Amino acid sequence: MISSTFKILEVNLSSGRSTIRSLPGVATYLGGSGLAAKLHLDYAKPELAWDDPLQPLIFCIGPLTGFFPLMSKTVCAFTSPLHGQYAESHAGGRSALALRFAGLDALVIIGRSERPMVLHLGANVIEFMDAGYLWGKDALTTGKLLRRILKGSGHRTIMRIGVAGENKSAMACINVDTYRHFGRLGGGAVMGAKNVKAIAIEGNGSQGLPEGKDYGALYDDIYRKLTDTDMMRKYHNLGTASNLEALNELKALPWRNLQATSDPGIEGITGERFADDTLLRNAACSGCPVGCIHIGFVREKFDKDNQYLYRQVGYDYEPIFATGSMLGLTHAPEVLTVMDEVEKAGLDVMSGGVALAWATEALEKGVVTAEQTGIELRFGDVQGYLKAVHLLAGAASEFWKLLAAGTMVAAKHYGGEDFACVLGQEMAGYATGEVFYVSQSLGLRHSHLDTGAYSYDQSNAPKDVDKALAFLLEDERERVVLTSMVACLFARKVYEPDTLRQCLTVLGGRELADNLDDAAASIQKLRWQARMAGGFDPMAVKIPKRFLEVTTWKGQADPEYLESLRLAYATAIIEMSKLPQ
Known part of the structure; x- marks a missing residue:
């Protein structure tokens, strides 16, 4: 096969x-x-x-x-x-x-x-x-x-x-x-x-399946783990939206451009609130029996006789953080309404939401003016954000064109770099601590999924640079195998290395199965070589001051630990990306 x-x-x-x-x-x-x-x-x-x-x-x-x-x-x-x-x-x-x-x-x-x-x-x-x-x-x-x-x-x-x-x-x-x-x-x-x-x-062709019993037996075992155990239940039930209340309680949920990490307004945007008030149905990607896609609804009035159109909007943790807590919106239907406009415009919801949060604080602080933005923005004001989404997508003026090029691009032009919530790109919704800040700012994709650094922070591990660095490098290498397969990372506990080897073997890929560890290390290096070929300089990456100012469940970030880990990870990336002599 x-x-x-x-x-x-x-x-x-x-x-x-x-x-x-x-x-x-x-x-x-x-x-x-x-x-x-x-x-x-x-x-x-x-x-x-x-x-x-x-x-x-x-x-x-x-x-x-x-x-x-x-x-x-x-x-x-x-x-x-x-x-x-x-x-x-x-x-x-x-x-x-x-x-x-x-x-x-x-x-x-x-x-x-x-x-x-x-x-x-x-x-x-x-x-x-x-x-x-x-x-x-x-x-x-x-x-x-x-x-x-x-x-x-x-x-x-x-x-x-x-x-x-x-x-x-x-x-x-x-x-x-x-x-x-x-x-x-x-x-x-x-x-x-x-x-x-x-x-x-x-996909109008066909694909054969392996003969014999081994493939079917392995498929059934994996399917059972995905559907009959607790491994994936979280993702089907409330989905990742269930993380909102937990992270808010932990003081790790960014609010109002990361000016706070917890807020009583969480009651209006918890996973339970979205499920109770907005959830229509679950959906799934092709080839997935879990159904983690949660689809809510928003109402749109379309005539003077008070008739309404219902629109379906997919949601999970990251979109709710980006268009909810980050913008100070605490009413689930309003969050979905902004999310819907982001979808129509074709914006990445995390980058778009974080960019609008920076713009709001920049207006509050007088870094930019309403004349420059063409609009007033206030945390918690849904109408302003509904208009701003289209100004951002349309690059409607010099301000919005610069912001569309990246939040830090606009911050460097106007000021406000200290409170730009950018870790390589606009941050994901985890104000968990130093290891996550370093991971997203230096990670290959600048993604919260490059490693499980947010979980490492939450484990309250000691401030040990060597141990944190070893975790980042090893966890990245393990995930590279899954993203080369290409598996949904929600299933990473099911598709551990031995199971992956069995899957490859029953499909006739014995060589792949036997070479999996070497391939993981090789691909990890290859990806960094591809990134460095474009001029990436890990040593030049900076973490904005806001991440040192905000108070989380562990207090404020330790600047010495943060900087030591940043330098150690940057050095390791440079070493990984070196071509063989």
């Missing part, structure tokens, strides 16, 4: 030509993150701007995609508009199975279309469709229209951008099948720069 080579479709938008490539090295690169880093090193042009037509947009799946549950993610790789270097973003939906049933391990898009277009492909189709009529449409409307035009069913994914991507915002995401996203680091801007409004992939 597992081939020794990768099947890669290269599409050149400038020439209108496509090519199937065969790339050896499955046992070395595995797929997903490993394959994405390899392809980016092959295709990317570090000397050119991020939006140059020659820069690639890459989508990769893994060797277990389509064979086992929760192997449901796709890795998207590109040169980021935020920092001009290698970036990865991960998403689920139907994207991974669509690529698998289209017969592909990876899709590489280069060039730029002369006109807005939709790339439509499958096992037996490659089509460039005119999309002039879609340009300017929001991400949700674009998906709705394309579902009517492209009548396929089954394993079909529609990846599209909103106005933020068209305007090449560094916060622009790629919306995947409405409720999932390649969210962080500006992948939507890369699509916009290529004049691609959407990518529709039809």
Whole structure:
């Protein structure tokens, strides 16, 4: 079942030509993150701007995609508009199975279309469709229209951008099948720069399964662990939204641009409150029996006779933090309303929410004026934020254009760097302490999922730089295997190394199984080599003053420990990224 080579479709938008490539090295690169880093090193042009037509947009799946549950993610790789270097973003939906049933391990898009277009492909189709009529449409409307035009069913994914991507915002995401996203680091801007409004992939091919009893028995065992034990129950029930109350109680939930870490207003935005007052249903990515996607509703009045339209909005912890506590909003329906506008605009919700929080404090402090923003913003004022979302996505003035390039870009221009909540990119919702601040600010994706540093902080481990560094390096290496497979990280306790080896073996991948530890170390280094090739300097990373000022459950951060760990991790990254002599 597992081939020794990768099947890669290269599409050149400038020439209108496509090519199937065969790339050896499955046992070395595995797929997903490993394959994405390899392809980016092959295709990317570090000397050119991020939006140059020659820069690639890459989508990769893994060797277990389509064979086992929760192997449901796709890795998207590109040169980021935020920092001009290698970036990865991960998403689920139907994207991974669509690529698998289209017969592909990876899709590489280069060039730029002369006109807005939709790339439509499958096992037996490659089509460039005119999309002039879609340009300017929001991400949700674009998906709705394309579902009517492209009548396929089954394993079909529609990846599209909103106005933020068209305007090449560094916060622009790629919306995947409405409720999932390649969210962080500006992948939507890369699509916009290529004049691609959407990518529709039809999984209209077929895939065989292994013969014999071993595969079925292993599949059943994994399925049972995912559905009949407590391992995944949290994600189905309240979902990650259940973390809000716990982190607020722990004094680790950012409020009002991280001016506080706990607030009584949490009662209006807990996981229980969202479930009781807004939850309509659960949904799942293709190939997942858990159903962690929680879909709430908002009401929109659409005529003078008080008739209402109900809109469905997916939510979980990070969007609630970003458009709720970070903005001082404490009423679940209002949070969902802002979230809905963010979805339409095609903005990454974490970056967008944190950016608006900085803008609000900057207005309060007089760092910027209402004349510059064109709008008044106040923490807790939902109407201001509903307007601001579209100003940010549309880069409506000099202020909003600078903010769309990244919160720290605007802060360096206007002032307010000390209270810009940026850790490499706009922070995730965990004010847990020094290890997390270092992990996100220096991590390859600047993501809270690069490592489990927020959990390490919560364990109240002693301030030992060597132990914290060892944790960061080892946890990253373990996660690299999962993101190369490409597994949902919610299932990391199920897919421990021995289980992964069994999965690979029953699919005929004995060499991959035997080489898993070496591949993990190699891919970890390869990804850092891809990042460093673009000019990343770990030693230059700074952590804003706000993270030292705020009081958490452990008190204020220890600046000496924070700096020592930052330097140690930066040194380790530089060592990992060195090419062999």
